[in-house]
Amino acid sequence: MEILQNLLTGFEIALSLKNLAFCFMGVTLGTLIGVLPGIGPVTGVAILIPITFGMDATTAIITMAGVYYGAMYGGSTTSILINVPGESASVMTTLDGYQMALKGRAGPALGMAAIASFIAGTFSIIMLSWIAPVLADYAVAFGPPEYFALTFMGLTLVTGFAGDSLIKGLMSGAFGLLLACVGVDAISGSPRFIFGSIYLLDGLGFIGVAVGLFALAEVLVNIEEPLKQVFVKTKLNMKTLFPNRQDWKDSAGALWRGSILGFFVGVLPGAGATVASFLSYATEKKLSKHPEKFGTGVIEGVAGPEGANNSAAGGAMVPLLTLGIPGSGTTAVLMGALLIHGIRPGPLLFQEHPEVVWGLIASMYIGNVLLLILNLPLVGMWVSFLKVPYQILMPLIVTISAVGVFATDNNIFDMWIMFGAGIVGYVMRKLDFPAAPVVLALVLGPMVERSLRQSLTISHGDISIFFTRPISAVLTTFALLSLFAPLVRKFWRTYRRAKMEQ
């Protein structure tokens, strides 16, 4: 009952006029960002950090989380209508959604995507509000070795899952940790890697790095070749949007499986909404009575992945809020934003800042309802936004990023950091280095280093401390194992292939 009490308090906070307005703004912007190809949720949240800087922490996080799950709704629109995923989590939706649109069934596809998003999103928030406090209670007892093991695991999982090359993922992670070392050392208090610049004493500005690495790099990649957009013309109104009874029957199972699958995939650090939607599509195809029809415009192929990616967005909030371990690029940026507001996500968050946690959770319930309203009747309006050419959008993204980064500290130096990070991000993307581990490591870096050195101080330099305490032993082992997961997968695949040939 305590949870209901807390939720009620949360709703009181989230329903204040200001928070409601910003929640609305967040989900609207999120939908827009999801709809527009070439700008994804990470970019959106990164650009928003400076803008939300002046707000109080609760309002800021409500707005930014709104962008995150709002983008999951918007992404489906582009996938269905122009066969270009609005963001990476909607890739699977293009397979059957676009085919449905070609068959003149764009309406039900869009409608089902929005409804699936709503049901799955709400499901994952309910799960979040029940699981998160329990986990947080449990995690309060953690000491430095446990924290090190936990952050270490978060990092290895993200690097393991990101991109296809483990080595490149690890290098990105190590690079991020090195960046986090810039500035005044937290334990001894002496500066390092500052190259004589007073601006670097405080460390590399997180906002500058995040905006550069994601927003600027994305612009640079997109400018190479302009997107070609081909519209499927359809009449969209309330009547055509609703899926018929057969559609419902077909997608009910996919929807529930997608929701549950998505939530748990989201909770796992490292696997996010994109992985969830891939898994859901694969599951549906495997379970279906007519797998050969997938890819020709079956509604299950829309409902499952769309549900899964929204559910994962909610699930990803669990490790972020309870353990302070972001599981993906977007949540890493969210965590950076919270830290800037002086709020440290982690087990103590529920005791120290209940208003932030419960306000956020309650706002997510509200946000999902708002999104359903925004996306069903108004889908035509979003479609018209698609006609804004990228040529006009591009200068806007660049200047908003630049001015936004400046605005946080009134500091031109931060703009140079963004500039540098943008070039690094572009090169990384071209060479297939994942960017998420860098940001994650930059955010977690100070925590990793402090807990590592504290633990080693406690144990007088004996590294076995990470293996003798039960929780940290399990976590460390898991982290080390996850490093070898890609290798195991490779062996498994060769083994399977060898078996098939027999």
Next chain:
Amino acid sequence: MLVFSLTVAYTSWQMPQRVEFGPGMGFLPFWLAVLMAVLSVLLLFDASVRKSASTGNPFPAPQALLNVGMVIAGLGVYIAVLDTVGFAVSTILYIVFLLAIVQKERWLKTAIVSLLSTGGLYVVFQVLLDVKLPRNIFGF
């Protein structure tokens, strides 16, 4: 080409990080640098083994690369002059540059977009968020 560009990227990445500090605060950076170095060698090895499978240079054609370069260079100039030229003038000029020169849009469209978006940014940041945007000596 892929192997070549990777080589350049990684050897240059390795060098500055191989610095050892006193024990304590240099502990983590040092081992990270070692890890990076080991990984780079692994990656190089990996790349040379899979040479046949590589799909050529990941960077785009000269024309596209020129565009990317122009956006970056323009941004550099923009940041450099922002403090002296002021927010309004430099932002308008940068957007004009991006639209008219990099993307070859028509001038009328360029003018409208640059004026509107600079105005929009000004309203959001200066008026709504109360940020002191840089001004030039004439006060705008």
